[in-house]
Amino acid sequence: MKAPKVLGSLALAAACAFSMAFLGAAYFARRVVVPSTTRREDLFIRQVFSAEDGSLRIELQSTPLTRAPGRYSLWFGDGKGHACIGAVIAEDTSAEAVTRLVERVDSGDLQAATAGIWSGYAYSKPEQLGLPFEDVGIPVDGGVAPAWKFAPTAASPVSSTWALHAHGMGGKRAGALRGVPVASRLGLTSLVVSFRNDGEAPPSNDSRYSLGQNEWKDVEAAIKFAVDQGAERLVLFGWSLGGSMALRAANLSAHSHRIIGLVLVAPVLDWAETLTSNGSASGLPKAIARAGLSLLGSNAARWVTGLKQSIDLSALDWVTRAGDVKTPTLILHGIDDKSTPVAVSERFAELRPDLVQLVRFDVPGHSLEWNADTEKWESSVTRFLKSLPAD
Template sequence: MFGRAPVAPVRPRRWMRRLVMWLVLLLGVFYVGVGWYVSGEIIAGIEVTDPEVGHEIDIVELSAGSITLDVSDYSRAAEDRDAVMGLRWEGGYARVGPATGAGTIETRPFTLLEGTPPPVGASIADLDGFAFPGDPTSLGLDFAKVSYPGPDGDLSAWFVPGTGTRWIVAVHGLGAAPREFLRMLDSTRELGMPTLIVSYRNDPGAPATEGALILAGQEEWEDVAAAVEYATTQGATDVVLYGASMGGALVLSYLLEEPAAPVAGVVLEAANADLRHAIDLRSGEALPIGGPIGDSFLAVGRVFTTMRTGIDFDTVDYVARADDLTAPMLVFHGRDDTTVPFAVGAALAAARPDLVEFHALDDTGHVRAWNEDPEAYRAILRAFLEGLGS
């Protein structure tokens, strides 16, 4: 006769809903913080800063024709062990050959190129991948410093005169300098090609951008265009573009933005052809975790990087855009490159095997094709340039 009172439906407790809301909020704040940190690391990697020359190498012994070094504090000791390098110290510069010896004590052939011999002692010298001091006169070559109008103000270049109307236009890497291409000039001098080794925005004396950032060619291609325009006004009928590291990104962007440009061929060394891929491959340096979680951190970091700098990672993915490239290319990339990982160069070569002559260099670091084997580099480069025809 008397039924039981109906049981009211159980509602989720308010504290549970609030806990979930707080967890979601905290997770969002955490991702924002990590994403902002990751974007800061990415931005630091595309910022031009004054190069610091730290004398991190001890000189243990110097004798006629050889030098013994302690490279305990040199971060690229393993990468550069078999390379021909420059050695610089206060008051002098030398070329040193591949190392022998065990551990961090290595002995190298020694040839003084400039100044006086170094003293024996701690923190005296540093190794220099450019391998030559000064300017083209160190190779016995005449050159002139020239200037020409760029999109944001005058730009400068080294001009090495030659014969013929096909010029080499060389674009150095991020934070590097024209001296980077003395190795190339050492290999091409007998061809006598006029050569323009150019500067671009944020170089010393060049127009500066906000934050001194290089957006992987997204905007800087216009500086390459200005250099090519200058070459054509000075008698060049076509050019061979040479891009090293970030300079390779600028060259690739120019090729895509100006498909009708008078480009006979392209040489790329350790070109940063896909900034997103390069960042992903190097993410372990900044993130303690990988897998899907690490990938999500990188994705958020890239979003913040775009917001903070305006860079479009799709625009500067020149591997994905490689279908629109038309010029024959010679591409060098070292398997031990820790700056622009080897996989980036290999991906570009795989995307256009019809255009790219790819040289995967064993036991070779970043922009070290000449250093690891000067004679092989010279032969490959000259064969490519001579094979382009007229």
């Protein structure tokens, strides 16, 4: 009589283990595709004070990110406040504190803030660039996506080449403003675009990310807008997810012959490896992460993910598909990026040395290459753009 009880207990344990694994995979899959509307303000602000020279300074919890050189961004007050944070002034290792210059407070009461979110935006509004721009609308599926159109600087010879700038997952188009000044100095008109499910453009019919599989269609709409406005050639700037979108647009666009270059900042070149790596960094077993990826690619599992269409991750694996790349590409990538490992960009560049250039940056965090070394970033982009076919 004992054997059936033991077998029953084992079966129950196995069923429970399977259920837990499935729930973990389902949770992971949904976290990947469901847009997040809020982020936790987890960076402690110790104090904000005025220095003797009248400048404003901020003392923060010391972390690899807050100690990094360069210019960054601090969001606070439930995302309504924003400040541009500049150079490190002092560091107190015993108190685990770092003091930095506050270059600009764009909105909110920074001196009343107790916590915030560190980011790479640097600019929260287009007028902060000091360049002529206008608000434009791009017709897309479901309505009109807002965009900013920047004219080249007056000192630059105007080019018939346009630069399109696409931000990353979970961000807004302001995050892509960092690429505009260098394009403008070279005479390029810039179009900084929004895309489905970013909170600015119309949502998709399922309100889910598709990891570039469908978002690229909004880049295609922007390309058509630019061509209709007189653009003869295009350079696509893509940040993180925007990089994956740019590659897909260069591959599938009806105007692909006009796309003469790609500038990809910490791009997602292989979603399977990137998401598995992110899951592992969060303590998720790789087997659970892989199961979650399988759910994303399964039509039968759309009831779990909420996707109207399953995601073909193999079509978004640009390392495996390196042979399909036909456009000169510059990749700018931090060597300590935990979100999109630089090793993937290195493999991609090794496979296509004829078309792909990789410039590494010594900076922690994701998509912070411009912030850590603006001069290196812009000089790398300048050399690349000048190497492309002239007007």
